Amino acid sequence: MIDIHSHIIYDIDDGAVNIVESVELCRQAFHNGFDGIVATPHFTNYYDIDGFVLERDSKLELIRERLAEEKIDIALYSGAELYLSRAVFMAGDLDPLTINDSQYMLCEFPLGPFNIDEGLSELSELTSRGYTPVVAHPERYYAIRHDKRLVDWILERGAVFQVNADSLGGNLDSLAQRIAVDLIKRGVAKFIASDAHDKYRRNMDFKRKFSAVPSEITQKDLENCLNINPGRVLKNEDIFD
């Protein structure tokens, strides 16, 4: 299994605070059956893409070295969680921010209310540049929770969804769980990921997260969203079937 959304890199965003916590999160993922993790730190400063990539990649390398020392056999891949804003129109080459140098780009909208037209045009900017946006945790956005039509408008822009394991397991609230289940059953949520930030609450303990997954979610759904589709993304293959 591959986790395509995580904040395991230390001291770069609001995720892991130090390398010990980075390693701890990787260990937790490994013990929960994961072979790979995509590190997706929050990306907001479109005017310093190079600085972000340099810090991300150097810290990723240090974490890899530590994992090898501690014999934690899990692969780490690079990515980012792009915060959509008007700045996307001004941004230079975004290729280094994709998931493992593929066409797939993890991105997020503001959690609170936002201008829908502007948000959708920012998403379209990504597709017009040839990326396939993977919209993170739709079940958490105020805008979707209050108006489900936004789901279809996002899909019309060529994006797909990634739901959080916590939401699916009912650890957020019942509405988030309902939305996560519906999107998986519609076949438009192609991924389930941890969005892990720390070893305490938003962590990699998937066994606990999945202790209350609704019965509509089958083993096949889990296999598609945690293994098959993430594996295709890493190889830059098509996920639309």
Ligand SMILES: [Fe+2]
């Ligand atoms: Fe995230």
